[in-house]
Amino acid sequence: MAKCQLLLLFLVFLLLAAHAKSCHPDDLRALQGFAGNLGGGGALLRAAWSGASCCGWEGVGCDGGRGRVTVLRLPGYGLSGPVPGASLGGLAQLEELFLGSNSFTGSLPTSLFSLVGLQKLSFESNQLTGQLSTHLQELKNLTLLDLSVNRFSGRLPDVFHDLTSLIHLSMHSNGFSGSLPPSLSSLLSLRELNLENNSLSGPIARVNFSGMPLLASVDFSTNNLSGSLPVSLADCSALKSLTLANNQLVGTIPSWIGELDNLRCLDISNNSLVGEVPKGLTCLKCLATADRSVGMAFTNMPLYVKRNRRVLQQQPNVLSGSNNTVRSGGGNVLSGDNNTVISGNNNTLSGTNNTVVSGSNNVLTGSHHVVSGSNNVVSDTSHVVNGSSNTVSGRNNMVTGNNNTVSGSNHVVSGNNKVITGG
Numbered sequence: 533m534a535k536c537q538l539l540l541l542f543l544v545f546l547l548l549a550a551h552a553k554s555c556h557p558d559d560l561r562a563l564q565g566f567a568g569n570l571g572g573g574g575a576l577l578r579a580a581w582s583g584a585s586c587c588g589w590e591g592v593g594c595d596g597g598r599g600r601v602t603v604l605r606l607p608g609y610g611l612s613g614p615v616p617g618a619s620l621g622g623l624a625q626l627e628e629l630f631l632g633s634n635s636f637t638g639s640l641p642t643s644l645f646s647l648v649g650l651q652k653l654s655f656e657s658n659q660l661t662g663q664l665s666t667h668l669q670e671l672k673n674l675t676l677l678d679l680s681v682n683r684f685s686g687r688l689p690d691v692f693h694d695l696t697s698l699i700h701l702s703m704h705s706n707g708f709s710g711s712l713p714p715s716l717s718s719l720l721s722l723r724e725l726n727l728e729n730n731s732l733s734g735p736i737a738r739v740n741f742s743g744m745p746l747l748a749s750v751d752f753s754t755n756n757l758s759g760s761l762p763v764s765l766a767d768c769s770a771l772k773s774l775t776l777a778n779n780q781l782v783g784t785i786p787s788w789i790g791e792l793d794n795l796r797c798l799d800i801s802n803n804s805l806v807g808e809v810p811k812g813l814t815c816l817k818c819l820a821t822a823d824r825s826v827g828m829a830f831t832n833m834p835l836y837v838k839r840n841r842r843v844l845q846q847q848p849n850v851l852s853g854s855n856n857t858v859r860s861g862g863g864n865v866l867s868g869d870n871n872t873v874i875s876g877n878n879n880t881l882s883g884t885n886n887t888v889v890s891g892s893n894n895v896l897t898g899s900h901h902v903v904s905g906s907n908n909v910v911s912d913t914s915h916v917v918n919g920s921s922n923t924v925s926g927r928n929n930m931v932t933g934n935n936n937t938v939s940g941s942n943h944v945v946s947g948n949n950k951v952i953t954g955g
């Protein structure tokens with residue numbers, strides 16, 4: 533009798549387990565339809581998705597009780613062909629759709645925008661084309677939208693008014709053109725906004741950043757945006773990274789930039805901005821302000837590349853201007869004249885009349901540099917080198933200090949030096 537009860541219990545358990553893993557019939561049909569139409573890795577997916585226990589299928593997630601599919605996560609599965617819109621549209625309770633790093637082609641199907649419960653939608657790194665539908669406005673619960681690295685084109689639709697839950701919005705590396713949609717200003721929950729590497733034009737100030745108190749990262753670099761830096765950015769006190777390089781921005785570098793307490797990374801290079809970087813910018817990890825376009829180099833700019841509060845990816849400066857001062861930065865490349873590096877290491881300086889104060893491992897070419905510090909490599913002519921263990925070549929240099937290696941001719945050498953060749 534006990535054995536029978538045990539067997540019965542076991543059967544009930546099996547039934548329950550099977551039931552828990554099988555999804556709603558509508559969702560089962562939708563998933564089968566989705567996999568059935570896919571090229572590339574679709575064959576593997578069809579093989580993996582057998583039986584009816586679809587809640588247990590690879591990449592599929594269900595809510596606990598009702599067997600409704602809420603998550604479909606198949607990044608990098610080699611899936612190709614058009615996005616099977618009609619099938620995806622059948623996953624009525626879908627909340628998260630991650631189909632990045634596949635090879636989907638064609639446009640985003642309209643039926644996708646009927647999935648109004650969607651919170652996270654990523655198609656990054658596919659080959660999607662066409663315009664972004666105005667139906668995007670239906671997806672009011674979106675917290676993440678990532679359409680970066682595709683081939684979308686046309687204007688960004690001005691439909692962001694109601695997408696107030698959006699936290700991450702990334703559409704970089706597409707062919708979007710036209711001006712910035714003003715409704716982006718409504719994204720009050722936004723933390724990350726990346727529109728880098730498109731062909732967006734018109735005034736950057738079409739977006740009012742005042743209503744985005746949580747905004748931590750803005751990347752509009754490599755577009756065609758114009759106008760001056762919008763003062764509304766001054767209200768984004770959480771801003772950590774501001775990247776606006778490679779646009780057509782004009783005007784002065786505003787003082788409020790120095791008041792963004794959390795800013796760690798600022799790249800406003802290759803614009804037509806003038807003026808000095810405010811002294812308040814004393815804690816930046818990466819600061820790139822030089823105008824790299826020929827003939828428009830920054831001049832007379834004190835660049836404070838400061839101690840970092842936190843480890844971020846190193847992004848050294850590339851300076852082609854003159855009379856700049858770099859304080860305690862490393863790995864900078866300076867090609868202009870009359871620049872000064874104060875206690876920086878591993879910098880590369882060419883040009884003339886540059887000064888290195890107590891830096892080490894710098895490489896200087898060009899002429900008339902004044903170098904102190906150690907382990908610098910100095911070539912060409914007429915340098916003044918103080919310090920130790922420098923390698924100096926060229927002509928007419930004045931070398932003091934110890935353990936320097938000097939070659940070339942007409943040097944004035946003092947100290948206890950290691951190797952002297954030449955005259």
Ligand SMILES: *[C@@H]1O[C@H](CO)[C@@H](O)[C@H](O)[C@H]1NC(C)=O
Pocket residue numbers: 648649650673
């Ligand atoms: C959107 O989110 C809200 C709040 O979390 C929720 O009440 C609502 O049901 C969601 N809408 C849909 C269509 O899932």
Ligand SMILES: *[C@@H]1O[C@H](CO)[C@@H](O)[C@H](O)[C@H]1NC(C)=O
Pocket residue numbers: 681682683705706707729
């Ligand atoms: C810019 O976008 C184009 C088109 O998507 C892409 O081919 C290119 O690699 C991107 N460049 C960078 C630097 O991301």
Ligand SMILES: *[C@@H]1O[C@H](CO)[C@@H](O)[C@H](O)[C@H]1NC(C)=O
Pocket residue numbers: 731733755756
């Ligand atoms: C930027 O705009 C100028 C004219 O305003 C145009 O000639 C140029 O092709 C545009 N560049 C890009 C990358 O869109």
Ligand SMILES: *[C@@H]1O[C@H](CO)[C@@H](O)[C@H](O)[C@H]1NC(C)=O
Pocket residue numbers: 740741742743764
């Ligand atoms: C930007 O929005 C704020 C409110 O969030 C408003 O006070 C301000 O006037 C707006 N600025 C511009 C330039 O429209």
Ligand SMILES: *[C@@H]1O[C@H](CO)[C@@H](O)[C@H](O)[C@H]1NC(C)=O
Pocket residue numbers: 754755756777778779780802824825
């Ligand atoms: C400067 O930005 C323009 C786009 O505005 C781009 O075409 C050009 O390659 C950039 N130059 C450098 C040196 O990055």
Ligand SMILES: *[C@@H]1O[C@H](CO)[C@@H](O)[C@H](O)[C@H]1NC(C)=O
Pocket residue numbers: 831832854855870
């Ligand atoms: C750089 O400074 C020197 C003197 O300190 C000055 O003669 C020169 O004009 C300045 N160069 C530029 C481009 O402003």
Ligand SMILES: *[C@@H]1O[C@H](CO)[C@@H](O)[C@H](O)[C@H]1NC(C)=O
Pocket residue numbers: 854855869870885
């Ligand atoms: C560098 O400074 C010297 C004098 O200190 C000045 O004669 C020269 O014009 C300056 N060069 C530049 C490019 O500013």
Ligand SMILES: *[C@@H]1O[C@H](CO)[C@@H](O)[C@H](O)[C@H]1NC(C)=O
Pocket residue numbers: 862863877878893
């Ligand atoms: C600077 O260069 C030296 C030798 O070339 C190297 O050992 C050191 O790691 C470099 N430091 C940085 C911060 O790149």
Ligand SMILES: *[C@@H]1O[C@H](CO)[C@@H](O)[C@H](O)[C@H]1NC(C)=O
Pocket residue numbers: 869870884885900
């Ligand atoms: C370098 O400085 C010397 C004098 O100190 C000046 O004659 C020369 O013009 C300067 N070179 C440049 C390119 O600024």
Ligand SMILES: *[C@@H]1O[C@H](CO)[C@@H](O)[C@H](O)[C@H]1NC(C)=O
Pocket residue numbers: 902903904916917918932
């Ligand atoms: C180099 O050292 C000499 C003697 O100690 C000193 O007079 C001179 O000012 C130094 N030059 C530099 C550029 O530090």
Ligand SMILES: *[C@@H]1O[C@H](CO)[C@@H](O)[C@H](O)[C@H]1NC(C)=O
Pocket residue numbers: 920921934935
């Ligand atoms: C120079 O080299 C000698 C030994 O070769 C060493 O004892 C001394 O500390 C070195 N001096 C400097 C300033 O590097």
